[in-house]
Amino acid sequence: MNEPQVWVLIGVFAASMFGMITVVSTLFIHVVKAEIGGLRIEVLGEIRALDRDVTALYRNTFGIDRD
Numbered sequence: 015m016n017e018p019q020v021w022v023l024i025g026v027f028a029a030s031m032f033g034m035i036t037v038v039s040t041l042f043i044h045v046v047k048a049e050i051g052g053l054r055i056e057v058l059g060e061i062r063a064l065d066r067d068v069t070a071l072y073r074n075t076f077g078i079d080r081d
Contacts, residue, residue, distance in 0.1 A: 072078070
């Protein structure tokens with residue numbers, strides 16, 4: 015354990031592991047943000063469709079002419 019080469023290898027291994035953890039966590043956060051954005055768009059589309067359906071039912075039920 016007193017050899018300089020051993021300490022260099024330990025340092026290189028530690029630096030590479032730290033770098034890999036950083037890259038993987040950054041990519042994971044990017045994927046999660048993209049999925050949340052897609053889900054937000056999908057939910058907003060469903061809400062708009064539901065609002066349109068409720069408006070149509072309201073107009074039909076209370077006798078309001080459709081435009």
